[in-house]
Amino acid sequence: MKKFIVRLFIVFLVLSGSIGYVSGNRATPASSCTIASYTAQVSNGTLSYSQVGNGRKVLLLHGLFADKEQWHTIMCRLSEVGYQAIAPDLPGYGNSDGFTLSDYALENQTTLLHELMEKLRIKFFDLAGSSMGGAIAWLYTQRYPNQVRSLAFIGSPLGVVDWADSVKAAIFQGINPFIPITKEQFALEIGLLFFTPPLIPDAFVSRRLQ
Template identity: 50%
Template sequence: MSMNIFNKWIIVLASILLLNVAQAQNTDAICPLTTKSIAIDAGSISYLQGGQGPSVLLLHGLFGQKEQWTDMACALANQGFNVIAPDLPGYGQSSAYSIAIYQLESQVKTLQRFMRSVGGKSFHIAGNSMGGAIAGLYANQYPQEIKSVAFIGAPLGIIPWSDQVRDSIFRGVNPFIPIDPAQLDLEMDLLFAKPPVISDDIKTQLLQEYLNNNRHYQQVWNIVNFYGDTLKRLPNQPLPTFILWGEDDGIFNISGLPVLKKI
C-alpha cells in the first residue's frame, strides 16, 4: 500500500474526529451517500455507500446502526474515499439472521463476502466498540485484505467493562438494553462525556425500539459478552493502526490503551 494513501486516510480521519465533523466537511457540499441493500447468504445487508477512491469500511457498535456514521461518512466521501457503512447482520435495516451469525467470527465471514461484492478486496477498516472488535478480528483473519485499522473509541475485547457498567449489571440493570427513561439516561451517561439533550419524544421512540427488540437484544448480549479479551489474545499484526480512545470513556476505562497499542 502506498504510504501516501495511508497518510491521507489518517490525516483526513483525524481531522474529522478531532475537529468538528461539520467543520471538516464542506458545508456547501452535497452528501454523496445513498442507501443500498444486497443479498448475502440467507438474508440481506443494508448499507450506506458514497464517494470515489480507496474503500473504507465503517462498523458500528453493539445495538447500533449505520446511521451513527452518517456525518463522518459524508465528510470522508467528500474527501476522496469510497465509504461503506453497513448495518451489521441483524441490526438496523439488515435482515435478521440465525442466532449463530451474531458470533463475531461469523460476522467477519459474512462481512468478507459482503465486501467482495461491494467494496473490492482491499480496504481500510474502522470500528467502534463491538465494531472495533470485528475490525480487529477481520484484520487478524484476512490481513492481506486490510490496508489499515482504525479504532474509533475503545474496541470490545481489550479490557473488561468499566466499574460503572459492571456495577449496573450487578444491580440487575443492563445499561445497553434500557427499559425505562432512567436506564436510558444511564446509557447516555456512559456513552458520552457530555450527553446530548434528547427530547422526550425521541426518548420514547428509542425506548420503544429497545422494548420491541428486548428478547433479541438479550440473546445477542449473551453472545457478545463472551468476547471480553478476544483482541487481547490475538497475535500481533503489522498493520498501520489508528487509535482514538476517549479519556472519559464510561464503557471501557482508558487504562486499557497500552494493551491495545501492543496488538
C-alpha cells in the same frame, strides 16, 4: 502469520473534529451529501449498507446500539477528499434482516462482512470501527490481513475478549449493564468499568438516571 502493522487512521480524527462525535453511537446531524443505500444477500440474511464517493475504499463499522447512519456526516467528508466510504448495518441493526442468532457472534460477523466485500468486488480497503465495530474490525484484520490497508479504533475495542461472567449473568437476568436504569444497575456498570470503582455522589447518580 504475516505481520500486520496497525496504523492510526489520522484522517478520521481530522474529518470528524473529535473522536467522541462518532464513538457515542448517537444520531448524527443531517448529512451534507447524497448517500446511496443498497442491500446485499449474504449467507443467512440481507445486509443493508450506505455508500458514497469514489476512490480509495474505506469500510466503517458502527458500534453497539447504533447503525450505519452514525457515519453519514463523516462519509460525506471522506468522499470530498477522495474516498469511497461504505457503512453497513451489522446483523441485528438498522435495516439488515434475516440473520440467525449465531450470526451475531463477532467472529461470524467477520465472515458476513467478507462476503459483502467480495460481492462488491473490493479486494483492498481501509477499515475503521467504533466501539463494538472496532472489535469486529480487529477480528476481521486477524482473519484477512492481506485485505486491510490500515486499521482505526474509535472508542474500542469492546468484545475482542469474551465478556466477564458478571456481564453475562446480568444479561441473563434481563439487565443491560451498559444502560442502567436503577442505582443498583449503575453500580454494576461502574463495577464493570473500573478495577477500583470511584466514589460517585448520589446526586450525580440520580441526575444520570433521569
